[in-house]
Amino acid sequence: MDQIRLKTLDYSLFYGEFRALNRINLEIPSNRITAFIGPSGCGKSTLLRSFNRMNELIPGVRTEGSVQLDGGDIFREDVVSLRKRVGMVFQKPNPFPKSIFDNVAYGPRIHGVRNRSRLAEIAEESLSRAALWDEVKDQLHKSAMALSGGQQQRLCIARAIAVKPEVILMDEPASALDPVATVKIEELMNSLKKNYTIVIVTHNMQQAARVSDFTAFLLTDENRAGNVIEFGPTDRIFTSPTDRRTEDYITGRFG
Amino acid sequence: MRKFTQSMFFSVFWLTGIAAVLVMLSVAGYVVVKGFSRITPDFFTTSPRGGLSGEGGILSTIITTVYLVLLTLAVATPLGVGAGIYLVEYADQSRSPLAARITSAARFGVETLAGVPSIIFGLFGYALFVTALKLGFSLASASLAGACLIIPVIIRTTEEALKSVPDSYREGSLALGASRWETVWKVVLPPAFPGITTGIVLGAGRIVSETAIFFVTLGGSYRTPSSLMSGGRSMALHVYYLAMETRAFDKAMATAAVLVVLVVVMNLSINMISRRISRNAR
Numbered sequence: 001m002d003q004i005r006l007k008t009l010d011y012s013l014f015y016g017e018f019r020a021l022n023r024i025n026l027e028i029p030s031n032r033i034t035a036f037i038g039p040s041g042c043g044k045s046t047l048l049r050s051f052n053r054m055n056e057l058i059p060g061v062r063t064e065g066s067v068q069l070d071g072g073d074i075f076r077e078d079v080v081s082l083r084k085r086v087g088m089v090f091q092k093p094n095p096f097p098k099s100i101f102d103n104v105a106y107g108p109r110i111h112g113v114r115n116r117s118r119l120a121e122i123a124e125e126s127l128s129r130a131a132l133w134d135e136v137k138d139q140l141h142k143s144a145m146a147l148s149g150g151q152q153q154r155l156c157i158a159r160a161i162a163v164k165p166e167v168i169l170m171d172e173p174a175s176a177l178d179p180v181a182t183v184k185i186e187e188l189m190n191s192l193k194k195n196y197t198i199v200i201v202t203h204n205m206q207q208a209a210r211v212s213d214f215t216a217f218l219l220t221d222e223n224r225a226g227n228v229i230e231f232g233p234t235d236r237i238f239t240s241p242t243d244r245r246t247e248d249y250i251t252g253r254f255g
Numbered sequence: 256m257r258k259f260t261q262s263m264f265f266s267v268f269w270l271t272g273i274a275a276v277l278v279m280l281s282v283a284g285y286v287v288v289k290g291f292s293r294i295t296p297d298f299f300t301t302s303p304r305g306g307l308s309g310e311g312g313i314l315s316t317i318i319t320t321v322y323l324v325l326l327t328l329a330v331a332t333p334l335g336v337g338a339g340i341y342l343v344e345y346a347d348q349s350r351s352p353l354a355a356r357i358t359s360a361a362r363f364g365v366e367t368l369a370g371v372p373s374i375i376f377g378l379f380g381y382a383l384f385v386t387a388l389k390l391g392f393s394l395a396s397a398s399l400a401g402a403c404l405i406i407p408v409i410i411r412t413t414e415e416a417l418k419s420v421p422d423s424y425r426e427g428s429l430a431l432g433a434s435r436w437e438t439v440w441k442v443v444l445p446p447a448f449p450g451i452t453t454g455i456v457l458g459a460g461r462i463v464s465e466t467a468i469f470f471v472t473l474g475g476s477y478r479t480p481s482s483l484m485s486g487g488r489s490m491a492l493h494v495y496y497l498a499m500e501t502r503a504f505d506k507a508m509a510t511a512a513v514l515v516v517l518v519v520v521m522n523l524s525i526n527m528i529s530r531r532i533s534r535n536a537r
Binding site for chain 1: 348349421423424426427428429430431432433434437441442445446
């Protein structure tokens with residue numbers, strides 16, 4: 001039985017009066033890859049961004065219900081320490097316009113690591129885990145903006161790993177990348193799940209089927225609020241979905 | 256036919272462009288050519304001695320101008336940059352409708368102030384700093400009034416510079432657990448720095464070239480100021496005094512030539528600074 005890392009209980013999210021997520025109940029297991037799939041606008045990114053409270057940056061957002069990380073309510077936790085525990089990788093690679101080293105060292109420095117040799121260790125370890133070390137070890141002080149898109153995205157993963165999170169959220173991490181870079185990111189996710197719990201949003205159903213252990217299918221209801229239609233092991237969702245709508249979606253009948 | 260229209264309009268645009276450049280070159284060229292013939296080393300190393308014939312050089316006015324620029328920037332930079340950061344990085348991100356209303360009022364104020372003639376700032380400075388606060392005609396009054404004049408410029412350029420930094424940098428930093436302040440300081444400000452510097456140098460250029468506002472706040476003494484409370488005469492003001500109150504029109508031209516060169520050098524240095532910094536950032 002898998003240990004549960006993240007859990008939502010009747011969790012709803014509103015933009016002003018508009019309900020974007022409707023009573024979401026999910027249990028995301030530890031050290032597994034969980035994929036959120038569904039058509040555009042179904043709320044999968046919003047749900048993902050709930051786990052590190054990034055939605056709070058948008059004016060007028062309000063939530064009901066609870067979201068728990070290791071059994072503790074994330075809305076009671078200090079947002080800085082929550083985001084240290086729950087890292088995020090974005091759709092478009094967004095390295096800072098700094099050197100490769102400074103990008104990886106950014107998080108640890110913010111959280112108080114000053115010692116240079118310690119920072120160098122963290123950088124090497126994080127870049128190795130992100131499968132980027134061999135490509136950049138001789139040019140750590142070059143600007144991150146000079147890397148290719150796929151390398152930039154792996155740098156962003158290294159940057160997230162460097163603060164030692166428990167969970168890594170990935171919002172369509174490969175959608176801006178070419179197929180070769182995509183394969184690298186997918187292999188990377190597989191190797192990362194030994195140490196981290198990964199939640200990924202993807203538009204690409206083959207990708208969800210390839211990389212994830214569990215899949216949640218989201219869909220908007222008649223009020224345009226996002227609902228989780230079905231959640232379970234990826235094998236089962238893709239081979240014998242219990243809900244008609246899930247089947248229609250994964251067989252490509254809509255979306 | 257369409258080809259003809261096109262070439263006609265291109266010629267018109269070309270001519271207007273040439274005309275604009277010619278006007279600028281002839282003004283600057285006239286002043287520089289006329290003025291430089293009167294410039295000798297003494298001109299920079301002696302101070303004006305007053306009198307109807309406009310004896311002496313411009314040393315004390317150079318010193319006064321430098322003081323004035325430094326003092327004005329010392330007041331205006333922290334306030335202007337701070338306000339710009341507040342407006343873009345804090346007020347715009349806030350959820351409260353009250354904050355939104357205050358910011359839009361503040362923005363409207365900044366836009367309006369940026370277009371107000373400088374003499375209005377002068378009158379305001381005269382009423383507030385010179386008389387009400389009893390600072391008299393002094394560097395203190397003049398630099399405070401000058402700061403009021405350039406703060407809107409600095410706020411606007413700071414805002415533009417910050418807005419040009421992609422939100423994805425902010426998100427990336429916040430998602431790593433950085434506070435808003437850490438994000439602004441370590442991630443947003445470095446790439447915005449060239450833009451902000453440009454605003455500050457533009458403000459400095461404004462102070463170098465303004466006359467009216469200092470006419471009513473700095474006085475007109477041609478002595479080198481000895482403290483914050485002494486009056487003085489900036490180079491632009493000296494040009495005015497020489498032209499209107501002495502017979503030394505040629506010296507007014509010479510001073511003007513120095514001013515023109517100074518302003519051109521300042522603008523070139525903005526370009527160089529921002530190009531160098533943005534190259535380093537990349």
